[in-house]
Amino acid sequence: MTDVPTPPAAGPPPDRCRAAPRTEAEAVALQESLRSLLVRDESGPPADGTGTVAGVDVAYDDARDLVAAAVVVLDAGSLDVVAEATAVGPVPFPYVPGLLAFREVPAVLRALDRLDDLPDLVVCDGYGVAHPRRFGLACHLGVATGLPTIGVAKSPFTFRHDDPGPARGAFSPLRDGAEEVGRALRTRAEVKPVFVSAGHRVDLDTACAHVLRLTPRYRQPEPVRRADRRCRDALAAAVAAGAHHPA
DNA sequence: GCGACAG
C-alpha cells in the first residue's frame, strides 16, 4: 500500500509534537519530521483589529533548573489584556542555537492548556521559518497547537539584511542566501528593527501587518512585552516559594 | 579547524 499524502492542518496535532528529545541529533531529526506538518499556504487571521492575539515568553533560572512560561492574551483592537496563564517546571533541554523550541515549547504548551479560550494568533519571542531548517520556535509551537503563529526576534541570528529606512513601518528582507526567510521591520522610528518571520498558517505580509498593529509605542509587540513581564514574575514567585528541581 | 549563533 502506498501512503496517502498526509493532509496538514487537518485533525489534532500528533503526539510527536510534544516529544522530548534527549540529544541534539534526536531534536534535529524531530524538527525535520515535524516540518512536513507546517502549513505555509494560509494568509492567516486578518490584521484588522478583530479577534485576540497572545504573546508568549519564557524565563529561566538554570541554577535551580527552573523555567517559567507565560501567555498573555490581548484584544487585538484595544490591546487590553483579556486573559493570561503561566506554568513553571524543570528545564527540559539546554540552549542550542537552532534548537530553542525544545527548551521553551513544553512550558508554553502547559500555560496555553490553562487558558479557557484559545487565541486567534500567537506571537513568539524568536523565529519562525527564519531558521536553519525552516522550523524555528514559532513553527514548532504552531504545529503543536494548530494555532496560527508568527515569530518576532530581537536579533538577526545568522541571517543577512540591509538596514531598513528610519521610519516606523520600513522594512528590508531577511535572507538566508537568496531566499527571503523574514523581514527586518522597523516598529519605532530611529530604533533598531525587529526580525519577523512566518510561523504556522500565517504569511509574512500578514505577520508584519500584525506586528505593526501590536507596536503602537514600543519596539516589541505588546503581547510579548506583557508575557515577558509575567514569566519573570512567575519565575521570581516560584523561587520565593522554594520551588526548584536540584539534581 | 575556527568563529557565529533566536532565547
Place this chain on the structure above:
DNA sequence: ATCTTGTCGC
C-alpha cells in the same frame, strides 16, 4: 536568557 551602575533623553 542572565549578570549589572549609571546615564542620556522625552
